[in-house]
Amino acid sequence: MRRDQASRPAKPEARIEPSPSRAQAIAQVAAYLVECGVDAGQAQDDARALLRAATGLSRLQLAMSPQAPLSDVEADRLSRYAARRAAREPVSRILGQRGFWTLDLTVAANVLDPRPDTEALVETTLALTEKPDAPLTILDLGAGSGAITCALLSELPAARAVAVDISPDACVATQANIARCGLSGRASVLRGRWGDALAGKFDIIVSNPPYVRAGDIAGLEPEVRLYDPTLALDGGADGLDCYREIVADLPRLLAPNGLVAFEVGSDQAVSVASLLGARGFSIARVGRDAGGHERVVAARRAPPRS
Ligand SMILES: C[S@@+](CC[C@H](N)C(=O)[O-])C[C@H]1O[C@@H](n2cnc3c(N)ncnc32)[C@H](O)[C@@H]1O
Structure with missing residues (x-):
């Protein structure tokens, strides 16, 4: 049950x-x-x-x-x-699919139903990608259904991606959507805690981590509270736990001049930007969703010294 x-x-x-x-x-x-x-x-x-x-x-x-x-x-x-x-139960879960970006994705039980808001993260990332035809390496932390991975790979023809999630159901869903979108040759899926199992540097790191304040979960709409997994929602007491953890590991995982882009809750852009600033990343853009709310924070790592 x-x-x-x-x-x-x-x-x-x-x-x-x-x-x-x-x-x-x-x-x-x-x-x-x-x-x-x-x-x-x-x-x-x-x-x-x-x-x-x-x-x-x-x-x-x-x-x-x-x-x-x-x-x-x-x-x-x-x-x-x-x-x-x-x-x-949301219509997308009843139908078992939803449109995201230009793609039709499978929506699976126990995996976050990808939201139109997250297209703002894809849009910002693509807008800041300087060489879209280059063989870029992408890391998607907390891949869920694989929506972000699939959307980015569909637009960046030579890129390859690693999609990581701690949830086995999410890993299965990501793998299925990658295959459904015909992207299997350019993506691998890894079950694990954020970037813990990874070595090496990525050109682009994207993440839509859990960011709901733990105390706010009980007040969410039933469509979210009853059907999206808590593991995909709970960002700890102030909603920022996952950002702190991921940002702390960025110096190890992000290539010089690399781009990191986070989806954030509608009142979290300033806090996430300051977490990134404190680690020496420069904010490249704060992106907005269709409603005009600040929902994406993108930053760059300093280029290598010449
Ligand atoms: C808000 S959902 C985002 C899903 C998908 N990226 C999207 O935008 O639709 C957050 C995802 O992070 C995963 N997650 C939570 N904690 C994690 C951790 N410590 N390491 C890796 N993934 C984690 C959850 O299982 C969930 O799939």
Whole structure:
């Protein structure tokens, strides 16, 4: 049984009336989701995505014939999906996949569901990569689903990456997504604690480590608290434990003039920048997410003395 599963509130049954049209089924599921606590602004989109998954229809097919009836098999499948969403399971976990960057990734149980916010880390890293066609070496610390590794390798054609995670489930998910994206020849996955098992220097180090303050986890949305693993969230008392640990090891792992880029929580950019500054790294950019919040801190190691 999953963590917290026993404490989930019982939900009313999904009510899909017999032989509804596609449009009616979307309306019924959306109303049910709102009744179960899903944000009203999100429920309609979620219902539409679940209906498309239950029927196999494309967006266009659904838009062209919203009044067509749902078969019994489709209605049954949709009500099972709706019941899962009503228990606050994210749509991406119900579908088992999500779009990230330009890629379609598998979303696995016990592994952080990659978020659109993390695309800001990819974007900043690529913007600061001076020789994108060079045979760069990348280290992704806390790879999770492998989203960052896959996105960077997809854009940097000669780069190679090492993706590290302490969670066995994350390592399996990273390996699967690397293969799914056709990148197996350029990436290896290592189970371990940050860079402990590694020697040598990397041109680019990226990390989206756990950064939620331990005391804030209980107050997170159920979609996060119940479905993302605590190991991917818990950043210790002030949320900065993992940054401290990783930054302390950067002098050993980052090549001269190398680039390090972290995703940070929305109020952590200044703290993470000062951890990097204290070790002699110069801040190259503070990147923002689509909402304008400072969510990425990128820094460089001083170039070699000539
Ligand atoms: C916030 S998730 C990020 C996952 C992925 N990089 C992404 O952006 O979607 C943090 C990841 O760090 C991993 N992690 C936590 N502590 C770790 C440690 N000491 N060493 C290596 N990985 C760790 C977790 O298992 C989790 O997959």
